[in-house]
Amino acid sequence: MAHIQLKNITKKFGAHTALKGLDLEIQDGEFFVLLGQTGAGKTTTLRLISGLETPTEGDILIDGVDVGPWGAAERDVALVLQQYSLYPRYTVRENLEFPLKAKIRRLERAEIDERVNRVAKTLRIEHLLDRKTDRLSGGEMQRVSIGRAIVRKPRVFLMDEPLSALDAKLREALRTELKNLQVNLGATFLFVTHDQIEAMSMGDKIGVLNEGHLVQVGTPNEIYNNPLNTFVARSVGSPPMNLIEGELRSGKAVMTQKNFELPFTGATGTSAAEGDRPLVFGIRPEDLHLEAGAPVEAKVHDVENHGVEKILTLRVGDIMLRATVPARTDVALEDAVRFAWNPNKVVLFDRASGVSLRHAG
Amino acid sequence: MAAVRTGSEIALNRFAVVIVLIVTLIFLAPIYWITSTAFKPRNLATTIPPTVVFEPEISPFVKLFTKRAQLRSAPTPEEYAAAPWWERLVFDGGEKVVRSGKGEVQLSGYPSRFMNSLIVAITSTVLAVGMGTFTAYGFSRFKVKGEQDLLFFILSTRMLPPVVVAIPMFLMYRAVGLNDTHWGLIILYTAFNLSFSVWLMKGFIDEIPKEYEEAALVDGYTRMEAFFKIVLPEAATGIAATAVFCFITAWNEYAFALIMTNRRAQTAPPFIPSQVGSGLPDWTVIAAGTFLFLLPVAIFTFLLRNHLLRGMSFGAIRK
Incomplete structure (x- = not known):
């Protein structure tokens, strides 16, 4: 098992820069999702x-050793x-043996035999061992390829969207399986995905990457509740965070575009938030709630029933807001409803830079 | 509902079958002609109209492999009785088998020419396909500076008709002593086939996902091991197809073999027609030589037919 460190990594492919000054640290035994x-x-x-690949600039350290020339x-x-x-x-067995040979x-x-058999048992693929790989289903193939990684007892597991090609149900099952496996092995995982649900449900830590920059690193909770900027806010959460342009005036959030107001009592993180500074208010859909006598009126634009809850799209003028409400909420399209937000949960972003005021300081 | 076919579809199908039959007959006709002539008695070889029904003879093959001379006088009955069966066949044709002073049968030029053909064609095929595969792998997997120009340069060696350079090649070969040597022809054919081999193999190797080798590299193998363990088995189909084409080209080559060789390293193609000119042409012997000459290519292609037909279906790929 190992501790991974990337220091100021830049990678260029010809004129295209894939990574710019990337710093990343993965602790031993951590499930890190990129x-x-x-x-x-x-x-x-x-x-x-x-x-x-070799980096254009920067160093890669595994357990503190520079592995650049390796x-x-x-x-x-x-x-x-x-x-x-x-x-x-x-065959499946030959595939599992390959790295060991x-x-x-x-x-x-x-x-070799002992390790292959143990891995086959762990992943429940014993009955497939003598099968050719072209006679496997997608899920079985991915199980075998995870097996081929485990059988080696490597220092770190690197996974490049291993679940993306699978259908939804299988993906969910393997997600749990993979997470359990990582916990049991105590292994260091670096898991790459574009699926924020995978990231949230599996990661000990998440790194949000945008155009070669590492935007934010944190636990799923930090990323979810305290996104560093509007990009992270949009990337995580389903549906994503509502982002509304406005200003803060004497304890009220004033939505300049449509001129509605909501009380704001939360900590701004900085005193510079007051006044005419252009801001973006970020609020998670579950922190919007419908209430008779709430300050703002909206029309119900769309209703998605998810069983345990309903996701409403509310329309205020031409601003669309998503709200997650209990399933028993009885609303129809074009109903007029009133809503409020949980003022403590509001995240303020600077409109020009998109950076959260809590982080900007 | 596929079983239901309309009348016009059936008619179209029958028409297609007829066309295929005609084309096949056209292509098979020369092969039939050569094969039947190779087994004909000499006096039936050039009859007009051609003789179709005859009692097949083995004598053309005996004559093909032995050195013969015209009989001045008919052999004595004792001589005839003492001769083995195959020598009698030669006597029957009005010729005798030339023997050395010790009485050993002298072979004709054909067996050694045939061996030369095998040596030259097989060696140059192995070299061209081997070097072509490595070169193609390099072009396919690595960033090569001026890749397009280099590939075009390789291809450009095929843009001239080869005979154009025959005279300068002949002079150069004579200067360095490669004239009439196996290596001379092998180098020539390898160079000639290499461009073809590189281009064909590049196409095949491009089709093999590089993820396989990368997985092997990460799994603890060197690039060379990954090449032999992963890439080569995947490229087997392409290698087989390329080898067949290279072999046929080298096997059939006539012009350079005629110019560059005359005895020691002469291959079968220039030798067979040269027999037309020595004495009266015996078409049955020429046909027998051609018939045997066809066999290696036929066998080689037959052995590799599965690879040639299977095309590019790789095991576990899901795109």
């Missing part, structure tokens, strides 16, 4: 750590990919 859109630099980060084989990391993850022509490991036959 969250970002396609092209944010997630896969590049994985490939740099695995040794398949090849992929020497770094002893395991990589699980979204697809092309298994060797074709080989590498010359640098020099394992005894008995040890």
Whole structure:
């Protein structure tokens, strides 16, 4: 198991800069999720750590040792990919044995068999061992490729969207399985995904990556409740955080565009928030609630019934707000409702920079 | 509902079958002609109209492999009785088998020419496909400076008809002593096939996802090991197809073999027609030589037919 550190990593592909001055630290035994859109630099980060790419600038340290000059084989990391993850022509058993048969490991036959069988048992793929990989379902394939990573007992697991190609139900099942596995192994995981639900549900820590920059690192709670800027606020949460432009005037949030007001009592984090400073108010859908006599009137624009709850889209003028309300709430389209927010939960962002005032100081 | 077919579909299908049959017959006709002539008695080889029904003979093959001379006089009955069966076949044709002073049968030039063809074609195919595969892998997987220009340069070696450079090549070969040597032809054919091999193999290797090798690299293998364990088995189909094409090209090559070789390293293609000119042409012997010459290519292609037909379906890929 290992502690990973990236120091000021820049990676350029020709004229294109994939990563810019990336600093990242993953603690031993941590499940670290790198969250970002396609092209944010997630896969590049994985490939740099695995040794398949070399950084243009910066250092990579595993357990405090600079592994810059090391090849992929020497770094002893395991990589699980979204697809092309298994060797074709080989059986499942041969796939699992493959990393163990590498010359640098020099394992005894008995040890190889023992490890393969144990992994097959852990992942419940014993019945598949003699099958060719082209006769596996998508879920079975991903199980085998996770097995091929585990069987090596690597220092760190690197996972590049391993669940993205699977259907929803399987994805959910493997999510739990993978998290349990990580806890049981006590292994260091770096898991890359564009799916914020995966990030929130599995990660001990989440790093939000945008266009080669690491925007924010924190626990899922920190990321969710205290996003560093509007980008993070939009990336995490389903539905995402409501962002409304406005200003703060004598304890009231004034939405300049549509001229509605909400009481604001929460800590701003800075005294400079008052007055004419252009702000963006961020509020999670679950912190908006419907209430007779609440300060603002809205029309119900859309209702999504999720069983345990309903997600309403409220319309105030042309501003759309999402609100998560209990399932028993009885509303119809175009109903007029009144709503309020939980003023303690409001996050203030500077409108120009998008940075949260709590973080900007 | 696929079983239901309209009348016009059936008619179209029948028409297609007829066309295929005609085309096949056209392509098979020369092969039939060569094969039947190779087994004909000499006097039936050039009849007009061609003889279709005849009693097949083995004598053209005996003549093909032995050195013969015209009989001045008919062999004595004792001589005839003492001769083995195959020598009698030669006597029957009005010729005798040339023997050395010790009585050993002298072989014709054909067996050694045939061996030369095998040596040259197999070696140059192995070299061209081997070097082509490595080169293609390099171009496919690594950033090569001026990749497009280099690939175009490789291809440009095929833009001239090869015969254009035959005379300068001949002079150069003579200067360095490569004339009439196996290596001379092997180098020539390898160089000629290499561009083809590189381009064809690059296409095949480009199709193999590089994720496989990268997985092997991360799993603790060197790039060389990953190449041999992962890439090569995946590229087997492409290698087989490329090898067949290279082999046929080297096997059939006539012009350079004619210019560059005359005895020691001469291959079968320039040798077979040269037999037309020595004495009266015996078409059955020429047909027998051609027939045997066809066999290696036919066998080689037959052995690799699965690879050639299977195309590019890779095991566990899901795109």
